[in-house]
Amino acid sequence: MHIKRAHKRILFIGLLLCCFLGFSQNNKQQALENRRLELRREIEKINALQLENRSKKQSELSKIEDFNYKINVLNNLIKVTNQQANYLTREINNNQKKVTDLRAELKQLKADYAAMIVKSYKSKNQQSRLMFLLSSDNFKQAYKRLQYIKQYAAHQKKQGEIIKLKTQELQDINKDLLKQKEAKNALIEENRKSQKDLEAQRAQHQSLMAAINKNLSRYTAQIREKQREADRIEKQINAIIRAEIAKSNAKAGKSTSSTSFALTPEEKVLASNFEANKGKLPWPVEKGFVRLGYGRQPSLINKSLIVKRNGVLIATEKGAEVRTVFDGVVSKIIMIKNAYPVIVIRHGNYMTAYRNVINIRVKEGDRVGTKEVLGDVATNPATGETLLSFIVYKDSNTQDPASWVNQM
Structure with missing residues (x-):
């Protein structure tokens, strides 16, 4: 048995x-x-x-x-x-x-x-x-x-x-x-x-x-110049992020030297919802591909030269609309010398930055929803390239957008 x-x-x-x-x-x-x-x-x-x-x-x-x-x-x-x-x-x-x-x-x-x-x-x-x-x-x-x-x-x-x-x-x-x-x-x-x-x-x-x-030194100089320009713009964005953090802490009666946002109960919920959608966020443009990825990496033409990006560079079509990837508040619209504006959206202690935007349709303080149009991606009149720089922050630290956006 x-x-x-x-x-x-x-x-x-x-x-x-x-x-x-x-x-x-x-x-x-x-x-x-x-x-x-x-x-x-x-x-x-x-x-x-x-x-x-x-x-x-x-x-x-x-x-x-x-x-x-x-x-x-x-x-x-x-x-x-x-x-x-x-x-x-x-x-x-x-x-x-x-x-x-x-x-x-x-x-x-x-x-x-x-x-x-x-x-x-x-x-x-x-x-x-x-x-x-x-x-x-x-x-x-x-x-x-x-x-x-x-x-x-x-x-x-x-x-x-x-x-x-x-x-x-x-x-x-x-x-x-x-x-x-x-x-x-x-x-x-x-x-x-x-x-x-x-x-x-x-x-x-x-x-x-x-x-x-045949003329590697000239192209290496071009890469270095592009890196300096990117560093200059990202430095300004980082300064704005730190100022926003200090502002939130001052409002909450905390130390303005803190590197983290002081969150209200409503902002905590928003941040939690943002975190819960990690890997599921929509693209900031409807069509496009990542031309350059996040982080430090060797140059494609000179391996001894290291280039660094705080976000990703997305190639898209002419006239493409820029869309917010999640609900939030328009924290800042940064006007940058010799470059197109940057729109910063706050999602609790997370922030997303969209650089190279024209025909802006929002203003500072506006509440925006997921996929809401912020403006259009600017097209370089000389090269015809339409490129959007997209950055994700947690407090003052950058994050790899590919780990947040669906199938990036």
């Missing part, structure tokens, strides 16, 4: 494990498909923006940034597509094994069923059911023979149903196999095109780098 229970328990655990593994594999495949589609959309955005700027005099440094980003996206797309193809290969192999096993099982079932029919036919010829019952020695034996006849007929019927179900199962698996092979072939074809695109992008990148390397 205990052995039977143990066997049942092992069987139950095995079934649960199979279900879990199947569920886990399906989830993994869906995650890969979602990621592949996301990367495809990213490439489409890059292509559209490159096409828009093709007639403009885009700088070599900007072109390198675009090429570098697109090459990274294409590499990721090829990697994800290969993973999907490998999963499909494993599924196809598993299903092919199931088909082989089912065919062998069906062959044996049909052979057993045929033998059963022949035996039943011979039994009917040799002795009728009635004679079989009447020849019983007693009622008990006759009853048992009757039960045997019924069980034999039921077994015969059950065998026929099993064969029918197994045949249907085999047909379904074959249909799945066909779909999986078609899906795999489509992925292989997509990867072939992506690989071709990647090779073309690398060739253009190498050609441009060769031209840049």
Whole structure:
């Protein structure tokens, strides 16, 4: 009895494990498909923006940034597509094994069923059911023979149903196999095109780098100048942030030297809601891609030169609207010499800054909602580039926007 229970328990655990593994594999495949589609959309955005700027005099440094980003996206797309193809290969192999096993099982079932029919036919010829019952020695034996006849007929019927179900199962698996092979072939074809695109992008990148390397010192000087300009603007924004923190502490009767906001109960709720949406915030523009990421990183043309960004630089389309990523209050609109304005939105002890904005539609003190339009992204008249700098702060410290904004 205990052995039977143990066997049942092992069987139950095995079934649960199979279900879990199947569920886990399906989830993994869906995650890969979602990621592949996301990367495809990213490439489409890059292509559209490159096409828009093709007639403009885009700088070599900007072109390198675009090429570098697109090459990274294409590499990721090829990697994800290969993973999907490998999963499909494993599924196809598993299903092919199931088909082989089912065919062998069906062959044996049909052979057993045929033998059963022949035996039943011979039994009917040799002795009728009635004679079989009447020849019983007693009622008990006759009853048992009757039960045997019924069980034999039921077994015969059950065998026929099993064969029918197994045949249907085999047909379904074959249909799945066909779909999986078609899906795999489509992925292989997509990867072939992506690989071709990647090779073309690398060739253009190498050609441009060769031209840049001939006058590397000039381009290095340009990068340093851009870094100084970015540092100058970010220094002004940081000063405004610190002033806002000091203002909140003074209002609360606390030390103005504190590096953290003094929050009202309402601001605490807002900050908590902002935190709860980490990784889910919408983009500050409807269409775009991150040309330059957050933090310290080697220059794309001179690895010995380290560049630093407090936020991310987003390339978008001409006339793109700037949208706030979460509910908040317009804390400051900063007018910067030789640059376009910066709008700072406060979300409790979090702040988001949007730099390079024109046609501003809000004023300081306004309450704004998620995705509310703040203005338009300015377009450089010389290069035709439309770039938005986006920064996230927690108190006086910057955060990586990619960890806050959905699929950045």
